[in-house]
Amino acid sequence: MAVIAAAAALVVLLAYGVASQGRDTSIDEAISRGERIEAPDESLPVLGGPGESSLADYRGEVVVLNFWASWCPPCIDELPLLERTQRRIESRGGTVLGVNYKDLPEDALEFSRRFRLSYPNLRDRDGEYAEEFATLGFPETFVVDRRGRIAASRRGPVDQSWLDNTLPPLLAEGA
Amino acid sequence: MRTALALAAAALALASGGAAWAAEPRASLPDIEDEVMCLECGTALNLSNAPVAERERAFIRREIKRGRTKEQIKDALVDRFGPAVLALPDDEGFGLAAYLVPIVVALLAAAGVVIAARRWRRPPRPGAATPSLDPSDEHRLERELRAYDRGLPSHDGPPG
Numbered sequence: 001m002a003v004i005a006a007a008a009a010l011v012v013l014l015a016y017g018v019a020s021q022g023r024d025t026s027i028d029e030a031i032s033r034g035e036r037i038e039a040p041d042e043s044l045p046v047l048g049g050p051g052e053s054s055l056a057d058y059r060g061e062v063v064v065l066n067f068w069a070s071w072c073p074p075c076i077d078e079l080p081l082l083e084r085t086q087r088r089i090e091s092r093g094g095t096v097l098g099v100n101y102k103d104l105p106e107d108a109l110e111f112s113r114r115f116r117l118s119y120p121n122l123r124d125r126d127g128e129y130a131e132e133f134a135t136l137g138f139p140e141t142f143v144v145d146r147r148g149r150i151a152a153s154r155r156g157p158v159d160q161s162w163l164d165n166t167l168p169p170l171l172a173e174g175a
Numbered sequence: 176m177r178t179a180l181a182l183a184a185a186a187l188a189l190a191s192g193g194a195a196w197a198a199e200p201r202a203s204l205p206d207i208e209d210e211v212m213c214l215e216c217g218t219a220l221n222l223s224n225a226p227v228a229e230r231e232r233a234f235i236r237r238e239i240k241r242g243r244t245k246e247q248i249k250d251a252l253v254d255r256f257g258p259a260v261l262a263l264p265d266d267e268g269f270g271l272a273a274y275l276v277p278i279v280v281a282l283l284a285a286a287g288v289v290i291a292a293r294r295w296r297r298p299p300r301p302g303a304a305t306p307s308l309d310p311s312d313e314h315r316l317e318r319e320l321r322a323y324d325r326g327l328p329s330h331d332g333p334p335g
Contacts, residue, residue, distance in 0.1 A: 072226065104234055
């Protein structure tokens with residue numbers, strides 16, 4: 001009897017394992033339907049600073065949430081554009097929020113200083129928070145509205161036209 | 176005096192030898208690489224040439240140059256990348272099977288050994304080893320045994 005129970009438990013565990021390997025596509029599906037779903041929130045250490053912060057601290061603002069790593073060339077290429085975006089939107093109730101993950105903080109800080117990034121950056125050490133957004137690679141960017149919902153996503157580098165099309169309507173929305 | 180000096184020298188030699196035994200061996204990249212993951216590729220670091228793997232290797236080399244031990248370097252990697260950087264299966268979800276399966280198999284094997292040992296040690300039940308014959312065979316057996324006892328062959332042929 002015990003043998004059967006143990007074998008059944010193993011089969012259940014294997015089935016769960018196989019089922020959980022699939023990627024969560026709920027964010028992309030919601031965006032494609034024109035819906036907005038609540039953005040995952042998690043308290044993370046501030047890159048190069050004391051304490052922790054999270055997306056919830058920016059509730060009421062439009063957040064350009066950018067997942068990046070210093071070893072990823074496309075991530076580095078888009079840093080100047082993200083910094084320019086920060087300067088354009090910060091006075092209009094928006095901010096860029098970087099999430100550096102699977103990276104050495106020393107390396108990330110070096111790039112942050114080199115590009116004089118003025119926007120905040122958090123550390124998601126092993127990418128657990130990024131996984132909640134079902135990230136596929138580097139970089140990926142999500143735009144979160146003033147109510148903390150994901151309104152747009154870019155799985156790959158952002159460009160000026162995507163930001164120009166995505167941000168103004170969201171910045172015009174009330175909280 | 177000479178004896179005291181010899182004893183002091185022997186004690187010094189023992190103390191320095193003890194310190195040498197206690198010292199950890201110098202860390203090396205190949206020794207650490209196979210116990211650390213390339214975070215982005217999901218393989219052991221020694222199997223990857225991805226950019227993040229190169230950064231991890233550069234970090235390990237720097238720490239080795241600083242004289243850090245293997246354990247200190249692994250701790251520093253966990254501090255920067257989280258526990259997933261160590262080449263150990265997850266302790267949740269599918270990765271849990273990596274821990275549970277060997278335990279379950281070991282328990283089943285132990286149970287099998289106990290059951291087998293009990294069966295070997297159990298005395299045979301009376302009569303269990305001598306299954307009853309059907310009446311015609313029993314009759315023939317009796318007849319042949321009697322013939323054997325008399326030293327005469329039965330009509331079916333000689334015994335043996």
